[in-house]
Amino acid sequence: MxxxxxxxxxxxxxxxxxxxxxxxxxxxxxxxxxxxxxxxxxxxxxxxxxxxxxxxxxxxxxxxxxxxxxxxxxxxxxxxxxxxxxxxxxxxxxxxxxxxxxxxxxxxxxxxxxxxxxxxxxxxxxxxxxxxxxxxxxxxxxxxxxxxxxxxxxxxxxxxxxAVTTGAGAIFNAAKVVPGETVCVVGCGGVGLAAVNAARIAGAGKVIAVDPVAEKRAIAEKLGATHVVDAASETAADEVIELTRGGVHHAIEAVGRPQSAATAVKVLRRGGTATILGMMPLTEKVGLSALDLLADKKVQGALMGRxxxxxxxxxxxxxxxxxxxxxxxxxxxxxxxxxxxxxxxxxxxxxxxxxxxxxxx
Incomplete structure (x- = not known):
């Protein structure tokens, strides 16, 4: 063969x-x-x-x-x-x-x-x-x-x-999105777009897609994103926080870069959860600050969308x-x-x- x-x-x-x-x-x-x-x-x-x-x-x-x-x-x-x-x-x-x-x-x-x-x-x-x-x-x-x-x-x-098992699984199995909750997806490749689509299916109130490529942001809108943000903007995280009046309930990182993981944590509201899906360099770490911990934020993995x-x-x-x-x-x-x-x-x-x-x- x-x-x-x-x-x-x-x-x-x-x-x-x-x-x-x-x-x-x-x-x-x-x-x-x-x-x-x-x-x-x-x-x-x-x-x-x-x-x-x-x-x-x-x-x-x-x-x-x-x-x-x-x-x-x-x-x-x-x-x-x-x-x-x-x-x-x-x-x-x-x-x-x-x-x-x-x-x-x-x-x-x-x-x-x-x-x-x-x-x-x-x-x-x-x-x-x-x-x-x-x-x-x-x-x-x-x-x-x-x-x-x-x-x-x-x-x-x-x-x-x-792609879809991982992205949709992050929404359905790991984040367990409840209708009306807000979701931010960082990265609009195959996995991220699947997460966007699944968030719409789950009934999320706002679905915000963050990506530096305009064409990908347009695709995310077609798949169910209610808002899109240019990841290349220095104010990207602040824009998400403003759109959601304090941050999102769930952030899905679908890129595999430390910067995108940091964005996923930053856009969380108090008590929010960041689910990291991307395969990062093996030497990298993702964490929470003392202030994040006091705000009851959480970071989790979700291998293959659990x-x-x-x-x-x-x-x-x-x-x-x-x-x-x-x-x-x-x-x-x-x-x-x-x-x-x-x-x-x-x-x-x-x-x-x-x-x-x-x-x-």
Whole structure:
């Protein structure tokens, strides 16, 4: 199969002929139809986050089940599925207490003494984030995918697997936005725009989108932002505070920069909560001042939107099919696998929302 392989950080991905193994127990072989281009992959490609190499990035995908191994109980051949990097074992402490997105059990991966799922000649290829979706086929644990309505377009469904699960999950699962509360979303990439759209669905009173790119702010308005603010302005945080007469109940940081996290904290009202979603440089910290603590402000993470993806993703599909969730507007471009490096170049510029790699049907 064709796959985009990363051999060294800070180099271009190379399209190679990679061998994928047959599915073993609890494994599912999926023909990839579409895969979103996420900044999380870019962090690995650019060397900001370490990973075993050579490897195949890509983690925001949708496809069709081609084969299943023994003991698979959740999907069958022919099912349309969305994959999610939050592969869960189902029996660890995190899974049993409802925090499936935190599961790091090795049970969802092959043991080291078993043939790897992916090979390039006689060389093992690391499976990145349990998926490696920039490839014509994916071989994953059954708890890394969920069946969806076959009427759902798979190029739109793909971005549910990360951007929308994370952004919408921050609103529904982590912030638990109550109708009438105010929300500020800092950063209008794929994750931030999904948060904006979800805040509208949740019934937020004001939804304020903060981004330095005018085109992205316009998209945010289309998706449900009641107000937009230029993040490049020195008074951006003050403008949000003025619009909300004292600050917002919830701030969602969807960029991954210390400055945007500081903005998310600053725009909070007394008792407000900032949810940090962006992957920041590993040496950075996000905190609260003594005055913030006295004002009962809170900062929290929300890995992958604290999702319960076997439940959340079908519900998001339903939102899309009923016209509440606007995935078409979030997707900026569709490209073949051979243009994966162009897609990353566009992401580095910071002007695009979400590109999707599409494979031949």
């Amino acid at each position: 064709k796959a985009a392989v990363l051999f060294e950080p800070k180099t271009k991905l190379s399209i190679e002929d990679v061998t994928v193994d047959a599915p073993g127990p609890h494994e599912v072989l999926i023909r990839t139809v579409a895969c979103g281009v996420c900044r999380s992959d870019l962090h690995f490609v650019d060397g900001a986050y370490p990973h075993a190499l050579p490897g195949i990035p890509g983690h925001e995908a949708a496809g069709v089940v081609e084969a299943v191994g023994s003991e698979v109980a959740t999907v069958k051949v022919g099912d349309h599925v969305v994959t999610c990097l939050s592969a869960f074992c189902g029996h660890c402490e995190f899974c049993l207490t409802g925090r499936m997105a935190l599961c790091i059990s090795g049970d969802v991966r092959r043991p080291k003494d078993v043939r790897p799922r992916l090979m390039l000649g006689d060389m093992p290829v690391a499976q990145m984030l349990n998926l490696s979706a920039y490839a014509e086929m994916m071989l994953v644990h059954e708890h890394a995918c969920v069946a969806i309505d076959p009427e759902m377009p798979l190029d739109r469904a793909a971005i549910l697997g990360c 999702n319960h993806f076997p439940i959340d993703i079908p519900r998001l599909v339903d939102f899309y099919q009923r016209g509440a969730l606007d995935l078409d507007t979030i997707i900026a471009d569709r490209m073949p696998l051979e243009r994966i490096n162009d897609a990353f170049d566009e992401l580095r510029k910071g002007d695009t929302t979400r590109s999707v790699i599409v494979f031949d049907a």
